[in-house]
Amino acid sequence: MTDAGSPWLVVGLGNPGPEYAGHRHNVGFMVADLLAERAGGRFKAHKARAQVMEGRFGAPGAGSRRVVVAKPMSFMNVSGGPTTALRDFYKVPVANIIAIHDELDIDYGALRLKLGGGDNGHNGLKSITKSLGAEYHRVRFGIGRPPGRMQVADFVLKDFSSAERKELDYFVDRAADAVEALVIEGLERAQSTYNS
Numbered sequence: 358m359t360d361a362g363s364p365w366l367v368v369g370l371g372n373p374g375p376e377y378a379g380h381r382h383n384v385g386f387m388v389a390d391l392l393a394e395r396a397g398g399r400f401k402a403h404k405a406r407a408q409v410m411e412g413r414f415g416a417p418g419a420g421s422r423r424v425v426v427a428k429p430m431s432f433m434n435v436s437g438g439p440t441t442a443l444r445d446f447y448k449v450p451v452a453n454i455i456a457i458h459d460e461l462d463i464d465y466g467a468l469r470l471k472l473g474g475g476d477n478g479h480n481g482l483k484s485i486t487k488s489l490g491a492e493y494h495r496v497r498f499g500i501g502r503p504p505g506r507m508q509v510a511d512f513v514l515k516d517f518s519s520a521e522r523k524e525l526d527y528f529v530d531r532a533a534d535a536v537e538a539l540v541i542e543g544l545e546r547a548q549s550t551y552n553s
């Protein structure tokens with residue numbers, strides 16, 4: 358059960374540094390950047406080895422929710438440390454944490470919102486689950502499977518193709534909408550709108 362009085366912690370997963378910026382594995386960072394822009398905030402360095410933006414989602418007044426949007430500045434496979442440090446610093450219950458991440462087993466651009474579950478081999482989720490347990494929310498952003506015999510690691514650490522980039526802004530925008538809906542309206546309503 359989410360806690361209405363507590364802030365939400367929205368963690369976009371990715372790898373820091375300009376050489377990773379456009380990679381499929383960094384789609385969580387892309388969505389986090391858009392959420393921060395929408396909330397009118399700027400990312401600032403935090404002692405938890407993360408960039409954070411504090412703001413609100415929703416219309417001003419009783420319906421708005423306090424959020425901390427974060428991008429761990431550790432590498433993907435050790436995202437759990439910064440996420441746990443931010444949870445402790447901002448006193449966020451695990452049920453109010455959302456991880457935004459790339460997902461191989463979903464078609465490109467499709468979204469799945471869920472609470473809890475396995476990590477499906479995703480090292481960022483594996484690290485967070487090891488630190489926090491599995492009962493946090495996930496916004497899974499489909500990137501599809503690698504073509505032919507390409508290794509998964511090579512695929513996720515490559516930029517989106519030129520064909521994919523034509524639709525990327527739209528899909529990132531939709532994922533940001535889904536995160537806001539999850540925070541404001543709750544999981545079931547957000548799932549009914551955005552799970553594809």
